[in-house]
Amino acid sequence: MAPSMLELPPALAPSPLARPEGRKWVGRAVWALVILAVAALFTVGGAQPADPYLATSRVPEFDEGTLKVLVAAQGSSTPVAEHCALLATTAAQHAKGLMTRRDLAGYAAMAFRWAEDVDVLFYNRNVPMALSVAWFDKEGRWLGSRDLEPCPDMDGCPTIAAPSDFRYAVEVEKGGLSRLGLGPGSQIAVTNGC
Numbered sequence: 246m247a248p249s250m251l252e253l254p255p256a257l258a259p260s261p262l263a264r265p266e267g268r269k270w271v272g273r274a275v276w277a278l279v280i281l282a283v284a285a286l287f288t289v290g291g292a293q294p295a296d297p298y299l300a301t302s303r304v305p306e307f308d309e310g311t312l313k314v315l316v317a318a319q320g321s322s323t324p325v326a327e328h329c330a331l332l333a334t335t336a337a338q339h340a341k342g343l344m345t346r347r348d349l350a351g352y353a354a355m356a357f358r359w360a361e362d363v364d365v366l367f368y369n370r371n372v373p374m375a376l377s378v379a380w381f382d383k384e385g386r387w388l389g390s391r392d393l394e395p396c397p398d399m400d401g402c403p404t405i406a407a408p409s410d411f412r413y414a415v416e417v418e419k420g421g422l423s424r425l426g427l428g429p430g431s432q433i434a435v436t437n438g439c
Contacts, residue, residue: 308332318428328353329439344371355416362410371398375419380407385433
């Protein structure tokens with residue numbers, strides 16, 4: 246009998262993956278990929294800063310800190326609270342403050358912290374917004390506050406002084422201290438990170 250033109254070629258040898266040994270190899274390869282994927286996730290997460298709260302803020306050259314209102318101002322209806330603030334802890338940050346800023350970039354305040362008591366003067370040179378400044382002693386207790394009007398980038402801007410040596414200062418847009426619960430009788434703490 247003559248072969249028909251419609252005959253199919255002889256059966257191909259079974260695929261190596263169809264054998265039991267091949268299926269074990271595929272299973273091992275899948276598990277290896279799963280383990281690599283999990284390891285990659287941990288590696289990416291491990292690439293974050295050791296303390297992510299010390300990462301830089303939305304404002305270059307400054308850190309973020311938490312302004313904790315431990316005791317609200319006398320007669321304040323504002324409850325004890327925590328606010329995310331710009332944090333100035335170095336001499337360069339203290340000197341720059343809010344210069345050239347038209348707002349607080351979404352932060353509740355700028356908190357200044359010194360390692361020891363100081364008596365530095367504050368001024369509003371090259372800050373295009375009016376500010377209220379409050380000072381606090383080493384325990385974070387209220388010492389007083391004053392307002393500062395904008396002053397161009399020039400010598401001779403008015404300065405203000407705290408009533409006594411202080412450890413912390415808080416700057417907000419003019420009139421904003423009471424919104425944070427700050428005023429006579431209030432007490433704060435300033436920590437790193439928001």
